[in-house]
Amino acid sequence: MKRAAAQRNHEWLSRHAGPMTLPALIGARPRALTLAWADGRHVEPRDLERVARHLGSCHEAAWRSSLHTARLTTAHVGNDHVVADFVSLRAAALRRRFRSGYLASARTLDATLTLLHRTTDRPAAFYKDTNPRNILITASGPPVTVDTDDLTLAPFGYDLAKLVVTLSMTYGPLPVALIDQALTAYNSAAAEHHSQLGQTTLTQLMEYAELHGILTAPYLGRGGYRQPWTRVRPTPTPRRLTCT
Numbered sequence: 001m002k003r004a005a006a007q008r009n010h011e012w013l014s015r016h017a018g019p020m021t022l023p024a025l026i027g028a029r030p031r032a033l034t035l036a037w038a039d040g041r042h043v044e045p046r047d048l049e050r051v052a053r054h055l056g057s058c059h060e061a062a063w064r065s066s067l068h069t070a071r072l073t074t075a076h077v078g079n080d081h082v083v084a085d086f087v088s089l090r091a092a093a094l095r096r097r098f099r100s101g102y103l104a105s106a107r108t109l110d111a112t113l114t115l116l117h118r119t120t121d122r123p124a125a126f127y128k129d130t131n132p133r134n135i136l137i138t139a140s141g142p143p144v145t146v147d148t149d150d151l152t153l154a155p156f157g158y159d160l161a162k163l164v165v166t167l168s169m170t171y172g173p174l175p176v177a178l179i180d181q182a183l184t185a186y187n188s189a190a191a192e193h194h195s196q197l198g199q200t201t202l203t204q205l206m207e208y209a210e211l212h213g214i215l216t217a218p219y220l221g222r223g224g225y226r227q228p229w230t231r232v233r234p235t236p237t238p239r240r241l242t243c244t
Contacts, residue, residue, distance in 0.1 A: 018061025040136030
């Protein structure tokens, strides 16, 4: 089932995400996909602005191709794939984090859910778990996107926030100026055809980062995540939420 979903995600991204470069799918077994070899290195903080610009272009292309009719509260049903909704999946995940002790109190859970539901009327992009291991920086050409296990709807900027959080958890705190430059590059690319798509604010980006910090907390100590988001988030950060 996971293999089939990853294959459908690969096909959807190849069709709708425009500038995104994915390794060619060259084989499928019952439990695994075989992709063409891609030569490159994992993303580092110095690559953030470049990857942000690329991600903005991919999100803008997917919006024009398919997601302009999508709502973040409802799964997007196209002719070729169903892209899961944003809000209900995150709400369920946040409640699981609370039950597992990753949120300090029920009041904090309520605050995160309120933040989540504020996104419902924003334009829809997609989330593909953009962490440092899922993007390869090549010697020439655009970044290469690997790992298509995850694909859902998300507001513009949400997947960029995932990269900010996971780079910070891997390499340590990022300067606010670097994050701001990356967001400017992202918004510029996202607004190439429709200005409304390039309006993610730094406050919104960092609110998304707070959600990611909670959702990524169980993976601390795995996949290169050395420090919790609560320790490496930039200062000052808008509307901090309390994790344990």
